[in-house]
Amino acid sequence: MAETGNPSQSANGHEYTASHIQVLETHEAIRRRPGMYIGSTGERGLHQMVYEVVLYAVDEHLAGHADAIDVTLTSDGCVRVTDNGRGVPVEVKEPGGKSAVERELTEPSFGSGPHTGYRVSGGLNGVGLCVVNALSNRLTAEVHRDGHRWTQAYEKGIPVTLLTRNEETDQHGTTIAFWPDADIFETTHLSFAALSERLQELAFLNGGLTISLTDERPERPVRYHHTDGLRAYVDRLKPYPPSLVHSPAIAFESENQDETISVQAAMQWNTWSQGEFRSFANGTRTHEGGMHEQGFRTALTDVVNHYARRQGHLSANDEDITATAVQEGLTAVISVKLAHPVFEGATRTKLGNLDAGAYVHEVVSQHLTDWLHRHPHEATAILRRILNTAI
Structure with a gap:
C-alpha cells in the first residue's frame, strides 16, 4: 500500500x-x-474478526476435513477458535522463507481462496486471517499436524516467535487465539447474543457441522448441530404461532457440473404472516441481496405462474400473478457457495455474480416445478394462498 x-x-x-x-x-x-477490511472499528467490525476465523475453519468443513468448531470467549478478552480439520500447513517452501502458517497470517492473497487452496472460501477472499492478526494486540497459532504440535506467537501482526515444533501428537486441527487491539476498536467487548445468532446461522448453512460457543465471562456454553440444514433454519424462522400452508418445508440443493457453484434452498408458506427471506453467499449474509436473490425470486414467480396456468387456476386472459403475491407469507432461505464470488462493497452484503443468478434460476425452476407436480394437494393449497393474496 x-x-x-x-x-x-x-x-x-x-x-x-x-x-x-x-x-x-x-x-x-x-x-x-481497518474499515477497508472489516467494515468498521465498532461492534460490527469487532464481531467480524471472530467470523473471519470461524469461516476459515468452515472452509475445512466444506473441503470435507472438519466436522466441529469450538469458539471460546475467555475472561481476559481472548477469542479462541479451534477446529478438528487437517491443520494449517507448516512446511517452508524456500530455504529461509516463511512457513505456510506465517504466510496465512501475514500475507493477503486476494485470490479466489486462501493460500491453502480451498475451492470455496467463506472469508475475506484470502485476507481474513491476515487482517485478524494485524488488528489484534496478540495472536497465537497452534497447529496439530504432521505428527507434532506447532506454535507461533504474533503481536500486532508481526511474528515475535519462530514457528516451533513441540511434542509429538496424533491429533489434527488448528487453534487461533487472538486479543482484539483496544487501540483499534471502539470496544473490545463481544456480544454473546450476536455471536450465538451468527454461529447458529452457520450451523444451519452447513448441515452436519457442529459449532460450540463457550463464554467464560461467566461460563455459558451453547452447541449447534443441524443435520436438516436449511429446512431446520426455515423451521426456526417461521412465525409463531405457526399456521402453515404445507409441511415440511420444500428443500433442495444442487451443484453445477464444473463444481464452481452450489445452491441450497428451503421455503415454506404460512397463512397469516408476511414471511421472511434470507440469502447467503459463501456463508455470509447478503443483506442487500444480489444476483442469487434475483434468480430465486424470478424463478419462483415464473414457476408459480406456469403451474397455475397448466392447472387451470389462471385463464389465458388472466394477468400473471405478481412477485409480491407469490412471496406473501413465504419464509425462505437460499445459500450459494461459489469458487469465485464477486461482492459489491467491502462489507460483502451484495453478490454480483451473473452466473450465480442464472444457475439459481435454473435450479429453482427445475426443483420447484418437480416438487409441485409430485405434491398436487400441497401445490393446490399454496396456489390458493397466493391467489387469495393477489385478489
Whole structure:
C-alpha cells in the first residue's frame, strides 16, 4: 500500500518526488485503514474478526476435513477458535522463507481462496486471517499436524516467535487465539447474543457441522448441530404461532457440473404472516441481496405462474400473478457457495455474480416445478394462498 504527500504540492511539479511516497507493510496498511477490511472499528467490525476465523475453519468443513468448531470467549478478552480439520500447513517452501502458517497470517492473497487452496472460501477472499492478526494486540497459532504440535506467537501482526515444533501428537486441527487491539476498536467487548445468532446461522448453512460457543465471562456454553440444514433454519424462522400452508418445508440443493457453484434452498408458506427471506453467499449474509436473490425470486414467480396456468387456476386472459403475491407469507432461505464470488462493497452484503443468478434460476425452476407436480394437494393449497393474496 502506498500513500502520497499533499496533492497541492504535487501540482507545483518539482516538489513532488519519490520521497513523498510511503510504502507500508501489510500489517501497517491494515492497521491504518481497518474499515477497508472489516467494515468498521465498532461492534460490527469487532464481531467480524471472530467470523473471519470461524469461516476459515468452515472452509475445512466444506473441503470435507472438519466436522466441529469450538469458539471460546475467555475472561481476559481472548477469542479462541479451534477446529478438528487437517491443520494449517507448516512446511517452508524456500530455504529461509516463511512457513505456510506465517504466510496465512501475514500475507493477503486476494485470490479466489486462501493460500491453502480451498475451492470455496467463506472469508475475506484470502485476507481474513491476515487482517485478524494485524488488528489484534496478540495472536497465537497452534497447529496439530504432521505428527507434532506447532506454535507461533504474533503481536500486532508481526511474528515475535519462530514457528516451533513441540511434542509429538496424533491429533489434527488448528487453534487461533487472538486479543482484539483496544487501540483499534471502539470496544473490545463481544456480544454473546450476536455471536450465538451468527454461529447458529452457520450451523444451519452447513448441515452436519457442529459449532460450540463457550463464554467464560461467566461460563455459558451453547452447541449447534443441524443435520436438516436449511429446512431446520426455515423451521426456526417461521412465525409463531405457526399456521402453515404445507409441511415440511420444500428443500433442495444442487451443484453445477464444473463444481464452481452450489445452491441450497428451503421455503415454506404460512397463512397469516408476511414471511421472511434470507440469502447467503459463501456463508455470509447478503443483506442487500444480489444476483442469487434475483434468480430465486424470478424463478419462483415464473414457476408459480406456469403451474397455475397448466392447472387451470389462471385463464389465458388472466394477468400473471405478481412477485409480491407469490412471496406473501413465504419464509425462505437460499445459500450459494461459489469458487469465485464477486461482492459489491467491502462489507460483502451484495453478490454480483451473473452466473450465480442464472444457475439459481435454473435450479429453482427445475426443483420447484418437480416438487409441485409430485405434491398436487400441497401445490393446490399454496396456489390458493397466493391467489387469495393477489385478489
